[in-house]
Amino acid sequence: MSVETLEQKIAKQEERLKQLKAQKQAVIAREKKKISDQQRKDDTRRKILLGSLMLKKMEDDAEKTKILADLNEYLKEDRDRKLFNF
Template sequence: MKKISKKQQQINKLEQELAKSTLQKRKDDTRRKILIGAMIIGKTKNDPEFNKRVLAELDRFLEREADRKLFNLD
């Protein structure tokens, strides 16, 4: 069995910590997007003018056909 040097063990540990940190950042970013989306969706249901503005922004922002269909922007 191949013995891993102390230095390589330290490198492996740092790489694992970096991967864990990167994963947590991605999870946090996803959570922020979900929360912002939920807030906007809630507000669009109660405010027709806001809904109109959001749809206008989405119309300018979304390019992919599949994304546009989600908001009936085809």
């Protein structure tokens, strides 16, 4: 086997290695995105469930007054306050 043939084989294998590394990076990126998407979905679900609980509790007038007072204290921005007619 000549040196030139060996160099060609090395170059071919190096190119293949580059391709495999790129594939690995793509797989890692997809997995990270999948995890991130699931975390965002879980966070949204928690917020919906907590909001549902608060709405259920607000059916009682005493609880409603307390919750709205807490919310009024919590909200800092006028645009948020407007959502709740504060």
